[in-house]
Amino acid sequence: MSKPLLKVQGLKTYFFLERGVVKAVDGVDFEIKKGEIFGVVGETGCGKSVTALSILRLVQSPPGKIVEGKIIFEGENLLKKSKERMRKIRGTKISMIFQDPHTSLDPVFTVGHQIAEPIELHQVIEQHLISADEVPKKVIEMLKLVKIPDPEHRVVEYPHQFSGGMKQRTMIAMMLSCNPSLLIADEPTTAVDVTIQAQILDLMRELRRKLGTSILIITHNLGVIAEMCDRVAVMYAGNIVEQADIMTLFESPKHPYTRALLAAVPKVGAKKGELESITGMVPSLITPPPGCKFHPRCPHAMDICRKKFPQMIKIGKEHLVSCHLYSGGAKK
Numbered sequence: 001m002s003k004p005l006l007k008v009q010g011l012k013t014y015f016f017l018e019r020g021v022v023k024a025v026d027g028v029d030f031e032i033k034k035g036e037i038f039g040v041v042g043e044t045g046c047g048k049s050v051t052a053l054s055i056l057r058l059v060q061s062p063p064g065k066i067v068e069g070k071i072i073f074e075g076e077n078l079l080k081k082s083k084e085r086m087r088k089i090r091g092t093k094i095s096m097i098f099q100d101p102h103t104s105l106d107p108v109f110t111v112g113h114q115i116a117e118p119i120e121l122h123q124v125i126e127q128h129l130i131s132a133d134e135v136p137k138k139v140i141e142m143l144k145l146v147k148i149p150d151p152e153h154r155v156v157e158y159p160h161q162f163s164g165g166m167k168q169r170t171m172i173a174m175m176l177s178c179n180p181s182l183l184i185a186d187e188p189t190t191a192v193d194v195t196i197q198a199q200i201l202d203l204m205r206e207l208r209r210k211l212g213t214s215i216l217i218i219t220h221n222l223g224v225i226a227e228m229c230d231r232v233a234v235m236y237a238g239n240i241v242e243q244a245d246i247m248t249l250f251e252s253p254k255h256p257y258t259r260a261l262l263a264a265v266p267k268v269g270a271k272k273g274e275l276e277s278i279t280g281m282v283p284s285l286i287t288p289p290p291g292c293k294f295h296p297r298c299p300h301a302m303d304i305c306r307k308k309f310p311q312m313i314k315i316g317k318e319h320l321v322s323c324h325l326y327s328g329g330a331k332k
């Protein structure tokens, strides 16, 4: 687990609206290694989902546009690829699981039909990897892989006959049917209850172990990050503010926003009133505060924070932070 599979460099994705330019992703850098589970965490509207959509070149244009940066996947810049090439990459090399399986599956087709579709298009027609006769067998195999009970019979059922967890597992089967090297999961467990959430997370871990798939998890849920990820990036108002391996981030968070996020997680046994909230509001992405975008909410804000954007600096082997508290080497 060492070579980068994906390198995102200086990514900027803006939305050009009548009321102004929304800088949803404003200079993001990270990489995902082969076989790694990497998490991006942050509040709603911080730019994490737009980052994922940018990787797949699925940002709605207009009004959205990737205005700067590189997305290097398997050594090639995805931003230089034609639309047709990107469509093939999305079907075969990078797949995405969306938040809500209820709206992602088509109610008028059987689950078997929906899993078969990408297999027929990519593996039979485009790549000639299998014959059309082998597709039904492959569909059953995929349902088995994601642990749908009695797959031979359930393959002819419709989405409404499946529970929420089974629908999400069906989505995962569809996305994995062409053996992608990168799976992007955007809030994969938000629409399911906690027991199903545990099953989905277990399944994704097992798939990484069995198939070596790299996974990018986008979530607001630090519990999901703690359970799943090898490394994590914390996003705030369009920027990554801290990045570290999972142990370091949870045991020794440095950025005041990361610390505030962790302090806001409910703990078992905590007394009433011990839960902290982050003061202030998420800033406007059209007219963000100057300097550090977190400064209006930061208890450690200094003069420099109101004027100068803090560059990302390395403070440990895998630990990066963008905060003036550390730029002079003074670690707090």
Ligand code: SF4
Residues within 6 Å of the ligand: 255, 256, 257, 292, 293, 294, 295, 298, 299, 300, 301, 302, 305, 310, 322, 323, 324, 325
């Ligand atoms: Fe707080 Fe300043 Fe660090 Fe921003 S740069 S998080 S305002 S201390």
